[in-house]
Amino acid sequence: MNAIDTAIRAAAADIKLIGVTKAYDAQTVVIPPMDVELRAGEFTVVLGPSGCGKSTLLQMIAGLERVSDGKIMVGGREVQDLEPKRRGCAMVFQNYALYPHMTVFENMAYSLKVAGVRKAERAARVAAVARMLALSDYLTRKPGQLSGGQRQRVAIGRAIVREPNVLLFDEPLSNLDAQLRHDMRVELSELHRRIGATSIFVTHDQVEAMTLADRILILNKGRIEQFDTPKAIYHHPASVFVAKFIGAPPMNILPVTGDGSVLRLADGQIVAEARLTGSYQLGIRPEDIVVGIKADGHAVRAVLRFREDLGSHSVLAADLAGSVIRIATPFGADLINQSELFLNLPAARLHLFDAETGRAICGAFAAQ
Ligand SMILES: Nc1ncnc2c1ncn2[C@@H]1O[C@H](COP(=O)(O)OP(=O)(O)OP(=O)(O)O)[C@@H](O)[C@H]1O
Ligand SMILES: [Mg+2]
Structure with missing residues (x-):
């Protein structure tokens, strides 16, 4: 120096x-x-x-x-x-x-x-x-x-x-x-x-x-x-604003409703188990979603709209319960003819936010 x-x-x-x-x-x-x-x-x-x-x-x-x-x-x-x-x-x-x-x-x-x-x-x-x-x-x-x-x-x-x-x-x-x-x-x-x-x-x-x-x-x-x-x-983004500001593509945010045992998307599909009631915003990063072609566990069904091949990985966009969800996957080539996707949203990777204020709610999922 x-x-x-x-x-x-x-x-x-x-x-x-x-x-x-x-x-x-x-x-x-x-x-x-x-x-x-x-x-x-x-x-x-x-x-x-x-x-x-x-x-x-x-x-x-x-x-x-x-x-x-x-x-x-x-x-x-x-x-x-x-x-x-x-x-x-x-x-x-x-x-x-x-x-x-x-x-x-x-x-x-x-x-x-x-x-x-x-x-x-x-x-x-x-x-x-x-x-x-x-x-x-x-x-x-x-x-x-x-x-x-x-x-x-x-x-x-x-x-x-x-x-x-x-x-x-x-x-x-x-x-x-x-x-x-x-x-x-x-x-x-x-x-x-x-x-x-x-x-x-x-x-x-x-x-x-x-x-x-x-x-x-x-x-x-x-x-x-x-x-x-x-x-x-x-x-651990403190709010939806932060969650959507960091990450490319940014975190997916989906409206969900809790009935005391599970969280459901707007079309009724179950995404996670949680002892919550009322409306929330559920967040998941594109890179945390696991893509399959068959339903298993709490996999939700989405319809593939388009995919962008970025060389190192692909970004898929799919319709899910009235929202567009983005998925980053290292693969994708074998899915190209597959319009129906089954998406697993691992509980450890889910984020939950207040529906009104957008502030994060911690400890909502047992797996975290
Ligand atoms: N003289 C002024 N009178 C009134 N408002 C002003 C004045 N100067 C700046 N502002 C407002 O202050 C706010 C903040 O401006 P600032 O330049 O700090 O933003 P920024 O975050 O640096 O934006 P950018 O990313 O575009 O550079 C803006 O909404 C701007 O319109
Ligand atoms: Mg500036």
């Missing part, structure tokens, strides 16, 4: 939001009061649909947007009224925002120059960061002479050269093609392991969320739906 790695690692800070609110007026409350704690050195991914407040949240932490109410603590220091440059946060944007007329070196050194860092130290710090990001050979080039991935690395370098306590990323990879996104994701993950700065990363991409995050924060209309590890979010 070189000097700059050590400096940044030492500076990682925890972040606490206490009742942080953003409202443009009484009708436009973008973030209702939010309380959340991010640990020092943690990599948090913020995931949510367009307009749910992800950028607003990041910009309030960075100081580019004022909070309407509440406190933001970074490393135990109250920062919500401080200027952006005094908060110890650095932000990387989707469009890189590099200065086109400056070289890579000048782009990375600029903020240090503004901060009054001496020339020799500026050169040393930029050289260290450039080495870390494999940019040493490009320092004299202008951004126009770089690939998308190299430009993105310059933008990251420019942010970390200031040795921030906190790194904020707003969809930094969304302008890149699929291969480059993948490569940058791996690099970012590696970079975080080395420097350990507390990082918040906004994305629409659930693969980025699952692979980069220590914890994923899922936002819905400015509210936290769930904040947990990728594993917990995938295996």
Whole structure:
């Protein structure tokens, strides 16, 4: 680890939001009061649909947007009224925002120059960061002479050269093609392991969320739906919203009714045993459904509509009790002429949600 790695690692800070609110007026409350704690050195991914407040949240932490109410603590220091440059946060944007007329070196050194860092130290710090990001050979080039991935690395370098306590990323990879996104994701993950700065990363991409995050924060209309590890979010979604947001294809949700001993689909077929009465939403992931061609146990009958062959596996879509259900299966070729499918929904893989609120109900099935 070189000097700059050590400096940044030492500076990682925890972040606490206490009742942080953003409202443009009484009708436009973008973030209702939010309380959340991010640990020092943690990599948090913020995931949510367009307009749910992800950028607003990041910009309030960075100081580019004022909070309407509440406190933001970074490393135990109250920062919500401080200027952006005094908060110890650095932000990387989707469009890189590099200065086109400056070289890579000048782009990375600029903020240090503004901060009054001496020339020799500026050169040393930029050289260290450039080495870390494999940019040493490009320092004299202008951004126009770089690939998308190299430009993105310059933008990251420019942010970390200031040795921030906190790194904020707003969809930094969304302008890149699929291969480059993948490569940058791996690099970012590696970079975080080395420097350990507390990082918040906004994305629409659930693969980025699952692979980069220590914890994923899922936002819905400015509210936290769930904040947990990728594993917990995938295996124990706290609501239908979360269940449908993670997974490709997403979790199937089927309306069911309980009579005290079994749960039935809308057409009366029995899907599971459970001592529940009333209406619920039953969830099952496409990859957890077991496909057969003969009825056995509690298998339910569905009618195959189409299948997509993705090479590594197939995704089937079938009509089941008035809903479309998606099934991911490593096979499928032998089912192509088979319009009638029998689907087993293993009890250990079922999720149950409240019919009204969509919140998860735990421990509903004996097998779990
Ligand atoms: N000046 C403003 N006045 C009123 N509403 C605003 C203003 N600026 C942003 N908003 C609203 O705040 C909400 C959150 O915006 P934000 O940019 O944080 O969303 P986002 O989650 O980052 O979305 P995206 O994924 O599209 O980038 C949006 O509904 C937006 O319309
Ligand atoms: Mg945004």
